[in-house]
Amino acid sequence: MSFETLGLSAPIVRAVRKQGYTTPTPIQLQAIPVVLEGRDIMGGAQTGTGKTAGFTLPVLELLSNQSKGSGLRALILTPTRELASQIGESVMAYGEYLPLKSTVVFGGVNIKPQIDALKRGIDILVATPGRLLDHVNQGTIDLSKIEILVLDEADRMLDMGFIHDVRKVIALLPKKRQNLLFSATFSNEIKKLADSLLSAPVMIEVARRNTASEQVQQLIHPVDRKRKAELLSHLITSKNWQQLLVFTRTKHGANKLAQHLESAGIRSAAIHGNKSQGARTAALANFKNGSVRVLVATDIAARGLDIDQLPYVVNFELPNEPENYVHRIGRTGRAGCTGVALSLVCIDEQSLLKDIEKLVRRELPKEVIPGYEPDPTIAAEPIQKKFGSGQPRTHNRSQTQKKPAHNKQNHRSHKQPVRHRSNSD
DSSP, rough: SSSSSGGGGGHHHHHHHHHTSSSSHHHHHHHHHHTTTTTTTTEOOTTTTSSSHHHHHHHHHHHHOOOOOSSSOEEESSHHHHHHHHHHHHHHTTTTTTTTOEEESSSSOOSHHHHHHHHOOSSSEEEOHHHHHHHOOOOOOHHHTTOOEOOHHHHHHHHHHHHHHHHHHHSOOOSSEEEEEEEOOOHHHHHHHHHOOOOOOOOOOOTTTTTOOEEEEEEEEEEOOGGGHHHHHHHHHHHHHOEEEOOOHHHHHHHHHHHHHHHHOOOOEOOOOTTTTHHHOOOOOOOTTHHHEEEEEEEHTTTTTOTTTOEEEHHHHHSSSSSHHHHHHTTTTTTTOOOOEEEEEEEGGHHHHHHHHHTTSOOOOOOOOOOOOOOOOOOOEEEEEEEESSSSSOOOOTTOOOSSSSSHHHHHHHHHHHHHHHHHH
């Protein structure tokens, strides 16, 4: 099936072809006709499925066909700066031959150019919640004519404590509108949000919930915690890897690892919430053009990164939440391409690994690299977890000890969201 048969007009199909796409992905096949019918959607899709085009293309089609006056008519809410930028680029690319204007607003950058763009008039706005509310408070955005609301990566909105802001935004919109909600996972909180937001939605799900992409080869390398950086350098140089995305748990860890790789002669850059938006944009651009070989990132900074044909993802440290493992490895194996996801796992992380294997419903293959065999005499050490208050708590991850009863506190953000503005707005 082609894009023409989905009901898209010639100018949009022309723009899609210019971007190199000729055949719709499964989520596009399902979502585009439903959106064009004016129906609400609850979409479940992992990264790399073509989800962004699944909502941007029909939104552009609807706005170009329905002349209901001027002003801001479509709002796309997203949790991070990087994802907002990428969606904004997609809107511009697919709308190249349409008389529609769009812009992107997020925090961490000067607000004045955004105000100037808004004053010139736009049809579509891509925004992070915090900066959008800043504009609302300053009177620089009028949400009274919104016809379509897209809430992308709703699960990450919840994880980052933005649901309260999202609800504030929703309260400012016209009651009669079309709503499109997309989420990689569906917790009870997400279902509760969907119930309050959507009207008789069509459920679209193109992958099993919380499952890793079948296009990604997953492998575990057991190694001692103090030899992880050495092993990573060895793998990069011995296998001549040219482009890999590496995940750490903390901003400090990302900086430290990038510095270690640089000292080993491997061009690297770190991106995280403490980096300026300019630094993050430059690091990503250098990674994409090949001048930086390794991009070291935290989960929040890497959310939504769209890197074509990324061959390798490395979990330098396993994430505390198993769902984030799925999000991480979803950076590779996208759009029909294959990829490799490696995890360097020490004794401290055995319980984290078991949680991941339970989520993906299989035992992940393990390979010890000669010369980097784990020392069996090393005891597990606790892993620090940060809670909403920012105070670290010891989380013992040894297999023999029960998990501490912190789950309620760890989910306080669902009831009392804490906004981490520096990381994502």
